[in-house]
Amino acid sequence: MDEGYLDQFVSLFDQYDVLGAFWVNIQLTAYAAVLALVIGTVLAVMRISPVPSLRWAGTTYVTLLRNTPLTIIIVFCVLGLWGQLGITLSSDFQTNFFRLAVLGLAVYHAAFVCEALRSGVNTVPVGQAEAARAIGLGFWPAARLVILPQAFRGAVAPLGNVLIALIKNSTVAAAGSVAETSGLMKTMIEFRPDVILAVFLTFAIGYVIIVVPVGLATTSLSRRLAVAR
Amino acid sequence: MRARRLALALTAVAALTLGACSGGDDGAGSGGSDGATAGGGSGEKIRIGIKFDQPGLGYQDGSEYTGFDVDVATYVAGKLGYEPDQIEWVQAPSAQRETMLQNGQVDMIFATYSITDKRKEVVAFAGPYFVAGQDLLVAADDDSISGPEDLEGKNLCSVTGSTSAQRIKDEYAAGTNLLEQPGYGECVTALVAGTVDAVTTDDIILAGLASLPANEGKVKVVGNPFSEEKYGVGLPKDNDVCADVNSAIEAMIEDGSWQKALDDNVGASGYEPNDSLNPPTVEACA
């Protein structure tokens, strides 16, 4: 690799704020992850609840959201929620789109969180539920004290995978007017098509650096937390 | 045929992935690339690059192609001896236009392609066949915006990565709120809903959007262009048709087809092109 190529490439970093773009994706991921976990847990409880209508609502939500391309969901958040219904999540113009994108990412991934938790619930042996019922716990105490804690521990690995997907999917927020890595990479490639490979590798390796540790952490966490049976 | 091309491409990608060092040489210039085999408008077919997603200019309507660019291209191709059914329309996204010409993979490009000195270094231009200018599209009943200076504190929509919105922030109104959307169609949706105050790009593109039956009476072009974009016909650097294309454009302007094409495609919006610049005089070929 000749000197000139490297120099040109390094000079790109002075012009474009690559780290700043990654920081946006990390923030998108962090907020959306928390929100998705909350919504997903509610959905999972709905789907194992005694009330048929709640189960139906939970199933419908998961079917609809899981099967819709994320791009469409994000565009709907901007053009539908904000554009038509006038829902504003922040008085600051750009922050509003950031939050709308977080909302779009969260409602989409909540469907997958729900699925992950359900697979966690499936790891809890029937005897646990029977025992909880036998000592007189109703549905809600049994779910809260016995089933869900074990389900969460059993669901760490799939939840970790949802988190990894969320990190990568945060790039789709570009469709919602959020300046993040995919948009920046596109701009850089258009501006400097001659160093396209280096630009791509920079972003790709950035994601590897973020994603691989998350994967390792959740794998080891899932081993540590797995309920010995 | 397709399979062979795919295999070729896969090999090429492998080369791209491995040949990091070769990425150093500028993608432009070196016309002797052995890969550039496709294309060629000799006799049978002519390949013309247009936009597929700009109503009124270049728009793919099912298997039909409509718009001002398409009409001009059809006329010019006719003068060069190609019947309409000999034209193969190819989508030419903004970022790909130079590459496609250098490749010889299209014979000419009519795709809101501004003549600039930087582009002239790598491709040739005939024309211009139209002089556009950056302008604003606003709600039909909005009289508060007459130019880019009035956008201070207002919401402006443009497509992702476009330089035209940035120009407004840099040169006219730094306090403009910018919404970036995947396409102008999305922008118009937000404009009609009243959540953005203006959409910006070249006036004729805006006029094309405003001419759609669905948007008629809802939006209008401000008509105060603040830049000059000469739309040229993109040609490969080593072409022998530039002069013919120029005389075809002149003939089109002269016999009234040019005006008719303009009226048919963007007239419904009430938009009048800047008549001190239009119809333009073609520039001599290099």
Next chain:
Amino acid sequence: MSNLVLFDVPGPRTRRRMLLVNVLAGVVVAGIAVWALVLLGRKGQLAPAMWEPFVQPRTWTAYLLPGLLQTLRAAGLAIVGSAVFGLVFGMGRLSGSRVVRWVSGTVVEFFRAVPVLLMMVFFYSGIAQLRVVDPPDVPLLAVVLALTLYNGSVFAELVRSGVHNLPKGQREAALVVGLRPAQSLRLVEVPQALIAMLPAIASQLVVILKDTALGAIITYPELLDAARRFGSGNGNMLQALLIAALVFIVINVALTTLAERLAARVGRLTAGTAKAETPAMAATT
């Protein structure tokens, strides 16, 4: 675990209470819906002119169906590509040679970590630069390549974990009857692993189909792109996107149902337990 052990079948009093709560919840949901519809109506989004085009055959024959065809074409090619990639690298990760294992592992981990959208954008510009592909084919190729590399890596992981989850006896028996380790892998273990992983593979197919929609960003004329083009030419972008979303949902649900039926049928052909879907990998766009 079955849901039924968590609660008794509701008695009359609970059922009455549930009915009340249902009615209340229904009222709330309906209220929100009415509010949204009123607002949308005020913005003119409910006007018949906005919706009427979608019952006209031309909208479907000129835009949506050709778009859907392109979606299915890209998805189909990507599925075939991913299957090949997944088998090669999945078996690579199980190979006896340390070098092969390491290389396969690195490739798989890399492509699993890079966002599909970034790969598409890169291939789109990169392939165009190489000038060996007809411009109209570049978007398709970029979409297929990006989806193949990502989903192929996921498939490789599925192959690996599927083989790991097989009972050890399978391999031992294969070796005892005189197969070489590579033969055992190819003829005994991987086929069973694939069947055991069918549910997970099925949900990955849905991911591939949905991810083709990212191609709209790089001008691949798939369903979402066709819907957007139609919406911008007819001033009904939101309606067009909604219809596109519905088409995606219908197709994905059909695909999932089909795959579940298939999985249930072939489940007995494997010594591995057909693990419930690893939602794990199922969550991409």
